[in-house]
Amino acid sequence: MSEPKFIYVTYIATTPEKLWQALTDGAFTRQFWFGTSVESDWSRGSRVIFRSGGEVHDTGEVLDCVPYRRLSYSWQVEFHEVFRREKPSRVTFELEPTGGPEVKLTVTHDEFEPGSKVHAAVSNGWPMILSSLKSLLETGRPSASTSAEQAHDARERAIALAESNAG
């Protein structure tokens, strides 16, 4: 059996520059990413921190950064013990201009532990986050389902799912 891996592709009517800003600027991420703000200087080896209401939710380290093209960082979920005890996984964003007025965004999340609880949680989370990102860039409004108010419920669901599969 192959390693668990999550791949999601979406097409967004925007520019690579705007999409890059949305992925790397905390003022943008908190609008579509369950209320979490990303912080990093985005140089290779630098820390990446996702914070919500002062709490650290996820951390990582920049593995690769080619502005407007490719961003990769390690990913440690910090917000609950059931995820925190796993080794870090890896997230990679690839932005490709298509020759038209849209950008193809490919998100690959891999390097999970066998039987990873994080894998199951992010497989639910990424479509919500990336749908909301697309809405934000195309309409100026993120999805209601990824607001800070919904974030608490989403995290509770992720924890419940992980704990129901534990053991």
Add this chain to the structure above:
Amino acid sequence: MSEPKFVPNTVYVTYIASTPEKVWEALTRAEFTRQYFFGHSIEVEAKVGGNFILRAPDGSVHMSGRVIEYDPPRRLATTWRVEGMESFRELPESLVTYEIEPMGGSVKLTMTEAHQWDIPDAILAGGRQGWPFILSSLKSVLETGKPIEIGVKMGPPPEMMAAVKEAVARKPWVKSAEKR
């Protein structure tokens, strides 16, 4: 003969700022599918066992099948046979299911493509390339009124064509049915 067993191989989920009724309409009415499904028009009979057709922009039949589940505005499942390309016609039908759920102020749309044989990744690559584009564009149509424009030409991946030819020559689905 027992019903064939379909195993899901490709799943795509998107959240749309819309209502289940509008998402259903966008999936089942030709004036919508023409906008986001590479110009194709859907024709679907509103009953289980009814006919399903996806017509290419020139009017020819690209896909055909029958309705397996029809539950507006929540679930639509249809079998798909590719009619528009020579050797594809001989492949076993696949099953495409759309599931629509209201969720946290948006609509969650889940597309599942399932198959009744051990289909190689090279053939699945066609759908895995097409669905993200189609469903991204559907979301844009409902949220902004405008589809995603195709900047690049998108055809079946070359390795997919080769894999279909090989599968049709070997017909592994016939063999596995005999084993049962």
